[in-house]
Amino acid sequence: MAKKSKKQSGPTQAEVLGQAVALLRSDYGYDDLQIREVEGEQCAVATRDAHPILLVHVPEHLGPITPADEEFVTQLGAVVENGPADYVWSTSTGTSGEGFIYCWLPEQECQVSELPRSADVVTCKSSSGRTIVAADPVRFKELQQEFDALHEQIYASREPVDSSNDLTAQLCKLIFLKMHLERHRDFQVAGQPPLDAVFKAEYINEHKDVAVQQIRDAFSEAKDRDEYCAKDDKGRDFRIFPKEEFIKFTKPATYVRIAEVLNRHQLTSPEDSGVEDDVLGRAFDVMLRGKFEGKGGMGVYLTPQQVRDAMVEMAFHDITRDDAGAITRRDARTGKPGFRICDPCCGSAGFLVTAMRAIRKHVNRLVGLSSKQQLELLHDIFAEGFVGADNAHNMVLLARINMALHGDPRARVFRTENSLDSDVFASELYDLILTNPPFKKGGIKKDSNGSLLEFFQSDVEDGKPAMGGDGLALGAKPDSKGVWKPVNSVDPAVLFIDRCLQLLKPGGRLLIVLPDGILCNSGDRYVREYLMGKKDEASGQFVGGKAVVKAVVSLPPVTFRLSGAGAKTSFLYLQKKQPGDEQGPVFMAVADKIGFDVKQNKEVLTGENDLVKIVEAYKSGPTDVQE
Numbered sequence: 240m241a242k243k244s245k246k247q248s249g250p251t252q253a254e255v256l257g258q259a260v261a262l263l264r265s266d267y268g269y270d271d272l273q274i275r276e277v278e279g280e281q282c283a284v285a286t287r288d289a290h291p292i293l294l295v296h297v298p299e300h301l302g303p304i305t306p307a308d309e310e311f312v313t314q315l316g317a318v319v320e321n322g323p324a325d326y327v328w329s330t331s332t333g334t335s336g337e338g339f340i341y342c343w344l345p346e347q348e349c350q351v352s353e354l355p356r357s358a359d360v361v362t363c364k365s366s367s368g369r370t371i372v373a374a375d376p377v378r379f380k381e382l383q384q385e386f387d388a389l390h391e392q393i394y395a396s397r398e399p400v401d402s403s404n405d406l407t408a409q410l411c412k413l414i415f416l417k418m419h420l421e422r423h424r425d426f427q428v429a430g431q432p433p434l435d436a437v438f439k440a441e442y443i444n445e446h447k448d449v450a451v452q453q454i455r456d457a458f459s460e461a462k463d464r465d466e467y468c469a470k471d472d473k474g475r476d477f478r479i480f481p482k483e484e485f486i487k488f489t490k491p492a493t494y495v496r497i498a499e500v501l502n503r504h505q506l507t508s509p510e511d512s513g514v515e516d517d518v519l520g521r522a523f524d525v526m527l528r529g530k531f532e533g534k535g536g537m538g539v540y541l542t543p544q545q546v547r548d549a550m551v552e553m554a555f556h557d558i559t560r561d562d563a564g565a566i567t568r569r570d571a572r573t574g575k576p577g578f579r580i581c582d583p584c585c586g587s588a589g590f591l592v593t594a595m596r597a598i599r600k601h602v603n604r605l606v607g608l609s610s611k612q613q614l615e616l617l618h619d620i621f622a623e624g625f626v627g628a629d630n631a632h633n634m635v636l637l638a639r640i641n642m643a644l645h646g647d648p649r650a651r652v653f654r655t656e657n658s659l660d661s662d663v664f665a666s667e668l669y670d671l672i673l674t675n676p677p678f679k680k681g682g683i684k685k686d687s688n689g690s691l692l693e694f695f696q697s698d699v700e701d702g703k704p705a706m707g708g709d710g711l712a713l714g715a716k717p718d719s720k721g722v723w724k725p726v727n728s729v730d731p732a733v734l735f736i737d738r739c740l741q742l743l744k745p746g747g748r749l750l751i752v753l754p755d756g757i758l759c760n761s762g763d764r765y766v767r768e769y770l771m772g773k774k775d776e777a778s779g780q781f782v783g784g785k786a787v788v789k790a791v792v793s794l795p796p797v798t799f800r801l802s803g804a805g806a807k808t809s810f811l812y813l814q815k816k817q818p819g820d821e822q823g824p825v826f827m828a829v830a831d832k833i834g835f836d837v838k839q840n841k842e843v844l845t846g847e848n849d850l851v852k853i854v855e856a857y858k859s860g861p862t863d864v865q866e
Contacts, residue, residue, distance in 0.1 A: 298331060
């Protein structure tokens with residue numbers, strides 16, 4: 240009888256690291272790569288004059304690089320001796336063109352598509368030119384694993400929750416309560432022990448259901464305090480929680496595990512280095528993305544991080560290039576930062592926290608500010624400059640907790656019935672809007688939303704749009720004679736374009752995800768002409784229009800497949816016109832791959848993300864443009 244051959248196992252972590260080192264030495268000229276331990280992890284590090292120019296790390300699982308792997312290797316590169324390293328590479332195969340590459344060089348600090356050859360690395364060793372980076376990769380890894388395991392354990396315990404998203408929302412209520420306790424150590428419900436004594440694993444284990452009820456009572460009382468109201472631009476209060484809101488978890492074991500995890504961390508008082516809030520926020524955001532369940536139609540879904548990163552990177556590249564002081568400049572009258580960012584369909588605040596990270600990078604680069612001054616400036620920008628809204632109260636809760644863990648403890652995120660006509664937003668107030676609105680062809684109908692459509696006809700005068708800066712006109716469209724008349728139905732995404740332009744300051748920027756039909760279909764040509772104006776064939780110039788179209792990036796069909804949304808999408812980048820602005824060439828790009836695929840209704844990571852190269856091409860200048 241023939242012997243069974245032994246099953247061949249794959250390469251080990253050390254073998255993959257060795258393959259990467261061999262490749263980098265032979266093909267990229269990194270002759271001085273050395274295996275070195277960084278924060279307990281085996282890495283390969285290349286140095287020049289003692290400064291690390293490249294750090295390579297192989298994750299334990301040896302599968303496609305995950306968002307957690309990306310965050311971890313980025314932070315390893317930040318804390319390596321004499322770092323940050325100029326480049327970091329997370330690879331699971333050690334082969335060229337695979338994995339995640341991040342550049343820590345000043346004025347970049349972003350994902351890049353390729354590793355440079357050693358001879359091409361132009362490093363910056365002077366302390367004045369390098370960012371002082373706050374990072375803690377070991378802590379991030381522990382937090383991410385804790386959040387992930389906690390979610391899994393609660394899910395397996397069969398608590399009375401409706402979905403993975405509902406479970407996350409209930410967990411957020413307990414995170415909120417822990418943050419309240421940190422601000423008010425003496426907090427207690429009348430007739431009960433102090434919450435500081437109750438919210439401990441030992442107490443819950445001993446008192447079981449009594450402790451559970453005491454924690455739920457504490458939440459009910461804390462949530463109604465005035466300090467948990469966010470004020471809109473008119474000074475009105477919006478509470479995080481409806482009056483009837485309660486914690487759904489019922490099992491003492493669930494509360495024991497949550498208390499064990501949360502009590503290991505300080506959530507509200509970041510260290511002077513700024514490490515705590517950024518690391519906590521990133522770990523929570525990774526868990527949130529991994530556990531979120533999307534649903535189809537006009538339901539709730541998250542914009543993939545790859546898309547968020549690309550949109551934010553393009554916007555902030557232009558903002559800092561055109562007026563680097565805009566982000567931190569204070570209003571001469573109020574003394575408060577004047578830069579304002581909005582997402583009127585914010586969901587869990589994905590765009591907002593990605594923009595918060597971009598601003599954190601910008602502030603960290605400022606010369607002449609101490610760490611304390613940087614943190615104070617960030618606090619003021621976050622507190623005054625970020626506004627979001629959503630119509631689902633669970634999403635508002637997720638957004639506020641997400642932003643709190645990124646450094647904005649009283650985030651201005653509001654629950655609105657409909658951001659299209661809500662008066663929580665003031666016209667012409669925002670510098671940047673990043674959003675992914677609901678879209679559905681014909682989704683807004685005259686017979687059921689007549690007053691809303693009338694609201695979007697306010698700028699139509701004498702059969703045509705007056706093109707006022709704060710006017711709305713896309714509740715109407717031109718007939719065959721060019722006379723604008725009320726529509727019977729319209730895609731809500733069309734109205735959101737108009738609404739966002741209304742909210743932007745002149746010169747403000749809008750980056751918005753849209754179904755391709757709005758950008759391509761002949762029936763929606765009037766929308767494009769409303770934005771860009773009509774092209775004069777004699778001069779080749781566009782005449783009229785409310786905005787300058789700067790870029791259109793086509794996204795692959797898989798982008799929102801998990802949500803059940805089958806429409807092909809792109810993101811559109813506009814800048815609201817100021818006097819004298821003219822439409823120039825438009826940057827056009829197509830992303831065929833976005834870093835993941837969807838198989839059997841599950842996201843499968845691929846590591847191939849065309850958006851990284853597209854952003855690099857956009858930032859390098861007007862080469863891939865269309866007149």
